[in-house]
Amino acid sequence: MTRPTQRVTHDLRFALTEMAQRVGERSPSVRGGDWQMAVVTLINGDGTVAVDGIPAVRCLETYEQPTVGDVILITQSGNGNWAAWGRTSTGGIAIGQTVAARKSSSTPRTSTTVMANDPHLAIPVVPGTYKLDAFLMYDGDATADLKLGWSAPAGTTGAWWPGAMDNSGTTLTAVQRWGALSDITASTITVGAIGAGSIIACRPVGTVVVTTAGTFALSWAQGTSSATATNVRGQSTLELRRIA
Template structure:
């Protein structure tokens, strides 16, 4: 009876006592065939893996390009452990020790002591379309991702149990926008201009240069005090009128607004019927039909006079311009002036 075959390749061994003659096909040919088959990774297919592999047996699947070795456990079909290689798609789970790193060239991905992933370089997601997702995150068993970052830079956030409901995105050159409400918990510092288009919008107008008008009683729009107003909005109006007028010409003013608008206002100033030194103060209410509201100058047109204007403008369904108009009460060759520094402000309240 021959000696037991080798444990790994099952090579045939004749009797060690020399009583058995050498049989070439059995003792040499068959054994060398098995040695040749076992050299390196044994080629096979995913359906023809060796049925009785030894522990450590390496194989390469020609139909999938994947590599395996047997860990020696039973059954043999469950003993195969995949080895990553560059020829096929890795089909298993790859586990690294907690202190291990994954290096791809100079880029290194490491697990920190706190359990998070750390990289020595940036993360770049190359996507096909701007609307493709570049990054998202969920918490526990969320049914929706709470955070989503798109390839175009748009940022969305939600509660996790419903769709994301707030966003932040680039709406144009040098402009960051959101379609939702924005709350600042501590301080908000604006270095440039603050623009509000809805309730709370402030629209200031200021005369940087004096405008002169002579020999005219026809109201004409001031070149500086014109406001664009939107439909179905309400504005508070306040301002300071600075003018100079010879008592022979004096100063009158009025306002125009879009069709359907209403404007209740008053102007606290000296009446045009005043004497050269002083006169009565006008306090009665006015509206858009008040197109000849007169204010008086004193002495000559070099004396600065002031009047404080306040009002309540309601715009109906038609947008347009809200305009200060003015002229002389009586035609005079001595100019009536609306002075630099005159300013009016609209504040939207509804």
């Protein structure tokens, strides 16, 4: 064999070796561990799911409420065990995810009992079931009080409780309102205020079942029309945590 032929053979062998190495680096069957996307086909009762022919993929604790049809990320260890990181984003709100809004400044309303959405406490939502948790700071004339309600996409249902003082109260020792409301989009309730500049708080909580994408927002007005403003104060917050 001539030297040029030997050199060509050596170069070809080297090229093939390099190619095989690169292919191996990219192949799960060679590497023994990799991640990929898969579709859930069965929910097992032991903390695992079946996906695309793999009978048992262990779910991480952060992968909440697995559902058949979820597109998830899975990874394989070198010894062949599989783990599910969780579902991939659909561009919406994932189960277990919390979305929130904060009032950046106070909003005053005078001489009106007409409900209107708060300019800050509004959140875009997708179909699903949410846990509602709001923290509202407000003040107003003791006869005007604060009327609370919610604006939501068509078809939304749910129930809520205002977590506030009764509207008959005029001091911080007033009786708390215990009544819950069973229709989150139609029901309103008036909670107490004790005077302009006397800031108090309430903590509405509840369950919101959304069937159509849209915006969920705090809606409010004065309970009784007054020229003294009722204010929902800056730093109030609205949170929704998707639970199903």
